[in-house]
Structures are given as C-alpha cells and as structure tokens.
Amino acid sequence: MRPPQRRGAAKQARLKEADEIRFLDEWIEAGKPRPGTKPPPPSKSAGARPAPPAAGEYPEYGACTRFDELPLSQKTKDALRKENFTEMSEIQRAALPHALCGRDVLGAAKTGSGKTLAFVIPVIEKLYRERWGPEDGVGCIILSPTSDLAGQIFSVIKIVGKYHSFKGGVIVGNRKGIEQEKERVNSLNILVCTPGRLLQHFDETPNFDCSQLQMLVLDEADQILDHGFKRQVDAIISQIPKVRQTLLFSATQTKSVKDLARVSLRDPEYISVHEEARTATPDTLEQYAMIVPLEQKLNMLWSFIKRHLNSKTIVFLSSVKQVKFVFEIFKKLRPGIPLKCMHGRMAYVVQQAIVADFNESTSVLFSTDLTSRGLDIKNVDWVVQVDCPQDMDYYIHRVGRTARYNKKGKALMFLCPEEEAMLEKLKAAESKIPIHIRKPKSEQLEQISQNIASVLVKFPNLQQLGKRAFVTYLKSVYLQKDKKVFDLSRFSAEQFAAYAASLGLPVTPTIRFISHKKNVSRKDAEDIDKKQMKSSSKPEVIINPQVNSDLIKDDGDDDILYPKKPTADANMDDGIDDDVLRAKEPTTDTNTKPDKVIELGKPLKKKKLKINVHRPMGTRVKYDDEGNTIPPLASVAEELASEPVVHKDKISQRYAEMLREMREHDKEDKLEHKKSLREKKLQKKLKLKRKRQEETEAESEEDSGSESDRGRDAASKGKKRYFNSDDDEDNAVKDGDVLAQQEALALKLLSKMHS
C-alpha cells in the first residue's frame, strides 16, 4: 500500500491533470482556426518565447509558430523542448492547429519537412485529453507502408510521449512474433503497424478490439491507399469505427477522390504547404543526372564511391539481387569506405541495426526502394540512383533521403541513353524538379569489369548471384508500366552482352522474356539465336516485351517469366519477397502461374514434342479426350471395364472339365501302377520259385535233414500268402497249389528212396 503522502501527491497530480485537460479543451475550442484557413507567413517577432495564456484567456493558435504557443499538455511541451523542437516547420504550423481541434487532415509537404511530428503530437494530445488508459485498449492506429518506417514513427512517439503514460507498440514483421503480440496487443493504446500485420490481428487475435478507436493515421498515405495495400486497407477500414479522426500525410499526396472516400474523411482540411513552392524537392537539394550506358553503370558507381570516400551515400538499385551482388562485389574490391546493404529480405531487427549503424557512420548503403520512403537518416550527403526510378514520385522520395529539414544534400541519377524520356519528364516545368545534366568524365571512369570477373572466378556463388542480378534488373525494367521510359526492346543484344560482361559474367544469361526480333538487325537476331541455342537446349518461349504485364503472375524469384506480385507490404515485411520492388502494377490476388506466356496477337508456337528415350520399347502412351496421358494400368483397366469381368458359367464349365480330366488321369495312373506292381510280384515269385527249385534239387541230391521239418517248412512255405491286392490273393492261392503238388511229388520220391 502506498504511503499517505504519495497517495496525496498522486491525487494532486490527477486533479492538476483534470484542470489542465479542462483548460486545454476550452482553449482548443475557443481559439481554433476557421476551417480551410492557412497560417499567415511567420511574423518578425517569431522566435521569442511567448508568455503562457492567463486563466480565462484562450488565444487563437492558428497562426502560431512555436510549439509552446499551441494548446498542448505540459508533458508534451516538456518533451518537445527537451528534444530542441521549438519552432514549427511549415507543415506543422499548417496542420497542427486543425488536427488538434479534431479535424480530418490530408497533409502534403516536401520530404524531410517534419510531417511525423505533425501527426504524432495530435495523437498524443487526443489520448491525453480523453484520459486514455491501458484499460481503454487501442485508441489510435498509425499505418505505415514499411516496418522500418513504423519503427521510426514509434521512436518519435516515444520522444513526444516521454512524460505520458500511454502504452504503444510497433506491430510489424512476419509470422514469427505474432503469438506474443496477440497477448499484449489489446493492452496497447497506440499501434504503429503495417497494414498486413494489423489485418492479421483482426483475423487471428481473439477479442482484438478497436471499437473505441479515436484516431487513424496513414503515413505515406498515397502508397498505403495504392493498389498493393488495397485489400488490407479496405478490410481494416471496414472493421474500425466510422466516427473517428483521420489524418493522411505524404510528400506525394493522393488526389484521388475515390481513395479519400475509401477512408471516409469528414470535411478534411487539404493542407499542401509547398504547392506554391518553386520546387517539389527540398530547396537545399542539388540534383544531377548523368547519361550512362547500361554497361558502364557499375564502373561509374565504383568511380563515384572512390571519389567520395568521406560522404555518407545511399545507392538505389532496383532489385534485391542487384543490391546483394553489388554490395558483395564492392566489398571484395575494397573501395576504402564501409559498405552496407539493406533490402526487404532481411529480418526487421537486422534492418533496424543497419539503419542505426548507418545513422552513426560515414558509409555507403546499397538499398532497394525499401528505404526510399520516410526513412530519416541523419546527414546523408549523396543519394545515387544507379537504376532509374519507376516514376516521379519514386524519384522525389528517393532523393528526399538527403537534404532533410533544411540540411544540404546532393542527388545523382544514372540514366541509360534509352531512358532519356525520364529526364524529359523530370525537367518538364510542371514537375518542378531542378535537375542538372552532368557529363561523365571518361578519364575519371575506372574500369572494374576485369576485377569483378576475377572475383567471380574466385567466388563461384557470386557468379550465380551476378546472373540473378542481371536477370532481375532486366525483369524490373520489363515490368515497368511507363513504356516511354522503360522499353527493353530499345536495347540491343550486344548491349545485354556488354552489360553481362560489366557484371563480370563470362556468358550472357538467357533472357527468356525478351524478343529482339522487332528492332534488331537480322544478324543480331541470328547471333542471339545462336547464343541461346548454345547456352540452353530448352526451347525458348518468346514473348512480346510490350506484353500486358497484368497477364503475368509470379511463382518465385527464380522464374523470370513470372514477375512477383508486388504488394506494397512485400517491400518491407520480413521474409516477404521484394525482389522486384518497382514492379507494382501487375497485382492480382491469385498466385497461380499461367500455363505459359504467349506473344500477344501471334499464333502459339507449336511445342516440340520430346522423345523419351528412357521409355521401354514397345510401350504405347495413351491419351484421354483432353490430351492428357493415361497411365498404362489405367488404360488396361479401362479396356477390361468395357466387358463383364466375371463369367460364372465359363468358370464352372472349366472346373467340370478339369475334374473330368483329373479323374481320367487318375484312373490311368492307377492301372499303370497296378500293372507295374503285378510285374514286380511275378518277377519276385519266379525268382523265388527258381530258388526253391534249385534248393529242392540240391536237397534231393544231398538227402539231408528230417522230413517233418522239411515238410513243415514246405507246408508253412506253401501256406504263406501275399495280399498286395485283391488279384494277388488268387495268384497266391494258385501258387500255393503248385507248391503243394511239388511237395507231394518230393515226398513220393523220398519214400521211394527209403523203401
């Protein structure tokens, strides 16, 4: 139990808080700006710290320039002051007064102009004034397109809410951490999340409750309302209360009424503070473009890095494979500055560690467009776009990683001669992008292709990566919607070969999705065909480079025929593929792979049938009506199935025949057996007879032995019967008679001799 003094102090604090909230509510209401008004330009007196309003005084706050002039809680003011946030930026001056009085805001301002504070402060203040506590659950949701950005927003919430007692959390990532999150998500008051992860909670977390939601914020609103997030965002909007305050911010804001209707804004304040500005990019940003042939890009990048060893640089490439490849190769070649890389295939914690490290060090960060939006990294000197951005918005966000909040910065973009249309677009007056052309100085260009080739020989796994980098680059160009800028058919086979060589690859990887037949010379086409025949025995499926990419769906990062489904979440959530980050357009919900991609408007090439030499000779492949092969057993079964399988009559008839045959055979065998037995017996008897006869003759000659004995013996012998069979009995009787006669004869002879 708390001691009485502390209980008293807590009560005092609560009462003070209640008084402050009452005062703030009254001030906000009384001093609020009229809807649709913009703040006037800052007055000369701006900068001096104003006296706090006296009791009962509610000054208008629509025109103030400093944070402490706003109707904010003391806790928030203290936290801002501690971080040296005193003067408001333009977007903060324009948006905060409207947002604080509860209006929906659609805010647009240049990159690095402080939009995050423009929505974080109203979130904290709203929950404070509503006396939001842990038991009240989710009071505010902030949606961010990437995990990193969500983490960054959360760190700003922690700064501003330092003295408040809300609970907040970053809800991002893959499936891994969701179980722990489910347990605590309902106790969080502020959720900063990616749309996909939030939807996962709506779907899976029991009792996930957002029914009391006060505010919804969309950072990088144009991207969140874009195609890639459509399904998730619509599902989220349908599950949160309609009555709420909604804030939308981005450097490149959506103007689509349809999009805005989707988030059901109520009389929103359209605040675009730099609409009248001379440039769409920060004034402190110097921008350059350089026409660099495809095969010279890596040489140029290497040369640039070597000449800027004391600069913090972000290098943008269009695919994960390219980022990995260039990072690994350059690391091996040791340019003399620390190198880092970042892409969507990395775990969130790894990404965060890299950002933190990059924040503190002078190094080169190779990245996909994962870092192109929102990321606030301190003191970036250069942004180098090795691969052309997919559109103007991407260009603005990429270069916006430097020259943040009045700091200076420089941006350089490499453009292939074939992509010069992008330069025209950027230079167009309405684009408001002051970009200067720089000619590459050939004497400063270091040729590193040979060095890369040597590295690849030493590290064969890098060769594989190089091949993938080559293919994913071409794939990313191929998938671009803006064919005025991105058209692979403008490149010749020689250029691709030279590009492959510049990556150190000994052979040009096969590019199955490109047809050169349109605009290359006959000789070129023949060369390609020969090359392809050499490199692959597989028949090539050739598709038109202009093929409607909506037809194409993805099945994995290896198959160049099927580009990835580029949901915006794919760019950031751990483990989710962002291989071709720029390919946003061809989004479809199914992940099924089409049977094949065909050249539009042309008849389908007859597929060559392969002869399976391993198939046993004489076996016949059968096909069903739809052309599918039927397994041999199935076909046999089918044939039999056409007749009745069991014939009972035939079977019983057959059995009867067999029985008859068996009996006949048996009879024959028996007769045969009897005959042989009889013969044997006869032989035996004859043998015996002969023997006795011989004995008798001998006895008669010797005339020895008693008569009775002989007669007994002879009688007993004569009585001896053999019954081997019925017939034998007769025979034995007959034999016995003969013997008796012979005995009688023998006795007669003896008696004659003795008389």
Ligand SMILES: Nc1ncnc2c1ncn2[C@@H]1O[C@H](COP(=O)(O)OP(=O)(O)OP(=O)(O)O)[C@@H](O)[C@H]1O
């Ligand atoms: N009033 C302020 N005073 C001083 N620094 C500020 C102020 N407001 C914002 N900043 C700083 O300006 C930098 C850029 O702010 P923030 O990231 O909010 O820009 P942003 O407009 O959201 O940029 P992006 O469009 O690239 O997302 C941050 O480092 C932030 O701390």
